[in-house]
Amino acid sequence: MNWHEKSLSELSQAIFAKEVSSVELTQYFLKRISQYKGLNAYLDVQEELSLRDANFADELIAKGQAGPLTGIPVAHKDVFVTKDWKSTAASKILENYLSPFDARVVERLGIRGAGMVCLGKTNMDEFAMGSSNENSAYGPALNPWNTQYVSGGSSGGSAVAVAAGLAPIATGTDTGGSIRQPAAFCGITGIKPTYGSISRYGMIAYASSLDQAGPMGKSAADCGLMLNAICGHDQRDSTSLRREPDNYLRLLGKNWSETAQLPLQGLRIGVPEEYFAQGLQEEVGQAVRAALKQFEDLGATCIPVSLPKTKLSIPVYYVLAPAEASSNLSRYDGVRFGYRAKEYKDLTQMYERTRSEGFGAEVKRRILIGTYVLSQGYYDAYYLQAQKIRRIIAQDFQTAFTICDVLMGPVAPQVAWKVGEKSKDPVEMYLEDIYTLSPNLAGLPAMSIPCGMSTEGLPIGLQIIGNYFAEAQMIQIADHYQHVSSWHQLAPSSSVTSSGGSL
Numbered sequence: 203m204n205w206h207e208k209s210l211s212e213l214s215q216a217i218f219a220k221e222v223s224s225v226e227l228t229q230y231f232l233k234r235i236s237q238y239k240g241l242n243a244y245l246d247v248q249e250e251l252s253l254r255d256a257n258f259a260d261e262l263i264a265k266g267q268a269g270p271l272t273g274i275p276v277a278h279k280d281v282f283v284t285k286d287w288k289s290t291a292a293s294k295i296l297e298n299y300l301s302p303f304d305a306r307v308v309e310r311l312g313i314r315g316a317g318m319v320c321l322g323k324t325n326m327d328e329f330a331m332g333s334s335n336e337n338s339a340y341g342p343a344l345n346p347w348n349t350q351y352v353s354g355g356s357s358g359g360s361a362v363a364v365a366a367g368l369a370p371i372a373t374g375t376d377t378g379g380s381i382r383q384p385a386a387f388c389g390i391t392g393i394k395p396t397y398g399s400i401s402r403y404g405m406i407a408y409a410s411s412l413d414q415a416g417p418m419g420k421s422a423a424d425c426g427l428m429l430n431a432i433c434g435h436d437q438r439d440s441t442s443l444r445r446e447p448d449n450y451l452r453l454l455g456k457n458w459s460e461t462a463q464l465p466l467q468g469l470r471i472g473v474p475e476e477y478f479a480q481g482l483q484e485e486v487g488q489a490v491r492a493a494l495k496q497f498e499d500l501g502a503t504c505i506p507v508s509l510p511k512t513k514l515s516i517p518v519y520y521v522l523a524p525a526e527a528s529s530n531l532s533r534y535d536g537v538r539f540g541y542r543a544k545e546y547k548d549l550t551q552m553y554e555r556t557r558s559e560g561f562g563a564e565v566k567r568r569i570l571i572g573t574y575v576l577s578q579g580y581y582d583a584y585y586l587q588a589q590k591i592r593r594i595i596a597q598d599f600q601t602a603f604t605i606c607d608v609l610m611g612p613v614a615p616q617v618a619w620k621v622g623e624k625s626k627d628p629v630e631m632y633l634e635d636i637y638t639l640s641p642n643l644a645g646l647p648a649m650s651i652p653c654g655m656s657t658e659g660l661p662i663g664l665q666i667i668g669n670y671f672a673e674a675q676m677i678q679i680a681d682h683y684q685h686v687s688s689w690h691q692l693a694p695s696s697s698v699t700s701s702g703g704s705l
Contacts (some may be wrong), residue, residue, distance in 0.1 A: 305404025386663020
């Protein structure tokens, strides 16, 4: 049985019907992980720990104490601290670090929460800083559609694991597009929920006012099922929202309007003109427009809208995010935990050498930028101005939502590029985030779903942006599209891993 092709609900049904046990399912995915090590999707795999949890899950099922996710394997991005597993954020400075506790997301999904089985920790850009997964201290996770191309970042390892069938579903984090962009590059579905919906407790911080966890899976329905498990207030996180948890699958299969003859009749889709301007790869634009036509066939209406401050999202983000990173990463000094330089004369030199040796080039670059914009004489000119523009960007969205229900456009200006193609020009890499940064700056929910393939055989993603707390509606919309399209069902069956094995 090809269990890696099944949805979460299908896996759950198979477990409850005793067609497969959690142990057997876990062994199946562990075998695939071992077989395709060349993709470099995982940074830490410990079969004993996975099988221990799988055995416990089978006991819960036998006792009738199981939930809809019990016994199903999951992969965690290495930005979530996980007890007994390495938690490195793909950085040398946290090499071999073992956390004494679990992140809230890991708790909620774990064997004593939703009952899922951890398969391992996935590769990522160091401290979630990057758009290609090339900034990992342990080498990039490779795109399973073509291993010469990047998987996207920073949650590239999670995207590769799901796309290549090395996990049924995975966790990711999104600071400026780090769930949506790798999901688009690898042909899977990924959701960044409203800021504050998921606790950041135990999530290694990059930019605290932007970081948000989310699911990465094969379909909108799968991602909604995981959202149900991980969303909710957490008193240990001061940014966690105090509101009743939603059922993100409550609208699944329902029409947009009760009186509608077509599934999405009455839905107003805003199409930002700035998302189809110069710089958009022609075949990406064609695929997104074809998807919009399918939504119209389902009854939706497309409305031109404007988000005039879109072009400012890059400079605003690359002032605010590095400023927060400069503060958050100051704790990595070699004193209390993590890497420490082996040779130094005094405390100052220990700090300098530890951070110089432990951090990668991109992390150093962002720390320096952040320290600069927070320094005396530049704080008002850069940081405060960026905060003001951030509020204006958020207002642009609210103006658009007065005439539409959701916004749709491309996830990225182009499909995945070749490994090494942009690594020497960080500014060119930053420009790839032009469509994904704004929702993070505004704290809005957004998702990526597959909508086409390039002539080179690389996936193309469609971005759906909703108003605050509109995740259930977004999943409803995406699910209707995935019932009439098959892009999300495609798998990289003919790809070749770097170790020579076919998927």
